[in-house]
Amino acid sequence: MxxxxxxxxxxxxxxxxxxxxxxxxxxxxxxxxxxxxxxxxxxxxxxxxxxxxxxxxxxxxxxxxxxxxxxxxxxxxxxxxxxxxxxxxxxxxxxxxYIHNGSLSDHLHDPQLKGHEALPWDVRIQIAVDAARGIEYIHDHTKTRYVHRDIKTTNILLDEALRAKVSDFGLAKLLERTGAENFMTTRLVGTPGYLPPESVCELQSTPKSDVYAFGVVLAELITGKRALVREIGEPNKMKSLISIVCFFLPFASPISKREVSSVLKNEPSFHLYQLMRNYSNPK
Missing domain, CATH: 3.30.200.20 (Phosphorylase Kinase; domain 1)
Structure with a gap:
């Protein structure tokens, strides 16, 4: 150089x-x-x-x-x-x-292994807001709009102040400004656990695909669980976290305490619960 x-x-x-x-x-x-x-x-x-x-x-x-x-x-x-x-x-x-504090996944799922402390509740909320702003920017506020197609906790990095940055655009696709909000693909792309049903069944990608994946990230922030969890009593069978979370959505009370990360169980969960409710089922 x-x-x-x-x-x-x-x-x-x-x-x-x-x-x-x-x-x-x-x-x-x-x-x-x-x-x-x-x-x-x-x-x-x-x-x-x-x-x-x-x-x-x-x-x-x-x-x-x-x-x-x-x-x-x-x-x-x-x-x-x-x-x-x-x-x-x-x-x-x-x-x-260089982003000093690694990925959100490290902090949620392997904190002790990576030398991190559990994320406080207010920090989790700020991470959710930061990631949402990054995704919104590539969808709506760039000259050429993009779909990321691989939003997940390993692709959300945290800086020294634990502020979030969206990373890894290797699967990103351009959205033409023609009014069309979706495009077909010849192969399934993305990460299991973060893929919306239409991506799996119809090989379709839209900005809503990213929004769905962001809903999964919110569920991980709330519960501390991974996007795919093992079935109780069936260690070889995996179940999506979002299917577990959605089971609780019709109820008036937030997600039950047994589904909430132990570091959060004594703290209010309303704000992220409401965010997750909105984003896990995009309209």
Missing amino acids: EDGSGFESERPFLFTLEEIEEATEIFAETKKIGEGGYGDVYYGVLEKQEVAIKRMKSNKSKEFFAELKVLCKVHHLNVVELIGYACGDDHLYLVYE
């Missing part, structure tokens, strides 16, 4: 493979901070700034270019910022701002 003054440009920087390798100590295991279906993520420092570098195989070029295309045009406090990219050695690289 030629400019040594930091990352102030609105356009992503093109880094060299040598810069990427130096930042990650040639992809040392000690630098690895995450892994997934689209590639591993490494911690690094570029131009004196902490960054997260996603390393993708060249056969993932579709996801690479999808994310590059979206994040070049999307700039919001509650969306992870793309800094730059690189190519080389049969791999593709995306360089993001």
